Amino acid sequence: MAGVKKAVTKAKPKLKAAASIRGACLCGAVEIEVDVPVFWAWHDHTVASRRVHGAAYATYVGTYRSKFRLTRGEDVVSRFEEEATGNARSFCSRCGTPLTYERKRSPKWVNLPRALFAGRTGRETKYHIGHEQLRDWAYLGAPVGPLKGYPGVMVERTRKKKVAESDSLFDPEMFGTK
Ligand SMILES: [Zn+2]
Numbered sequence: 001m002a003g004v005k006k007a008v009t010k011a012k013p014k015l016k017a018a019a020s021i022r023g024a025c026l027c028g029a030v031e032i033e034v035d036v037p038v039f040w041a042w043h044d045h046t047v048a049s050r051r052v053h054g055a056a057y058a059t060y061v062g063t064y065r066s067k068f069r070l071t072r073g074e075d076v077v078s079r080f081e082e083e084a085t086g087n088a089r090s091f092c093s094r095c096g097t098p099l100t101y102e103r104k105r106s107p108k109w110v111n112l113p114r115a116l117f118a119g120r121t122g123r124e125t126k127y128h129i130g131h132e133q134l135r136d137w138a139y140l141g142a143p144v145g146p147l148k149g150y151p152g153v154m155v156e157r158t159r160k161k162k163v164a165e166s167d168s169l170f171d172p173e174m175f176g177t178k
Contacts, residue, residue, distance in 0.1 A: 022071070023116030025097035030073035032099065034112060037122025038063045041114060046130035048082065052089055052098055053113070056138035060101060060111040061121045068100075068110050 018035045025031075038061040044050075049058040070077065078093040086104035091097060101111040114125065144154035 018067075021117050021119035021121065023112070023118075025073075025092035025095055025099065025116070027092060027095035027097075029076045029094050030092045030097070030099060031071045032112065032116065033069045033071050034061070034063055034117070034121075035067040036120070038067075038112075039109075039123070040127060041121060041123040041125040042127035042129055043125060043131075044129050045133040045135075047133065048085075048087070049101070049130075050133075050135075052091075052101075056135050058098075058101075059114040059125055061114050061117075061123065062109055062111045064108055065110045068112065 020033050020035045023032045023034070041059070041061045043057050043059050045057045049060075050056065052058070073092070076093050077090050077099060079088055079090045081088045088100075088102045088104075089098060090100045092099060097116070098113050099116070101113075103109070103111070114121065142156045145157050147153040147155040
């Protein structure tokens, strides 16, 4: 019966716990956990997500519900279902932090605000939904410098062409353009 013995040995593999990262709301009452890598990561520029987050756009990680766990604070989690779409969002009723975004047409999936997690999610955030709704007041990474007289405040640099030219690494005379 050597074959059976072998089978028994094979049936006892080392339990390998899935890697996961933890997240929390602002006040700390709610804690969540998600297995990584998540399925995908995306920026949501649509008006509903913008308003719920009070931000130019929201960045989410999406995963199977089975890979998401609410580990603390279930009693303070509130849920809001948008009538028009049937999409549901949950948030901490103490501090208002958005926690989950579930879309009615994708019942097996849950989207979680990327900002809740300090750890790596295992996915690059390179997808966009509602990109055409990107606001003209969103910050897109323009260069900034300190604002004189206001410590900690940075201001976007809008350079006039002349300034930019004189600041160039290359001397225009070198190319005979001046
Ligand atoms: Zn909270």
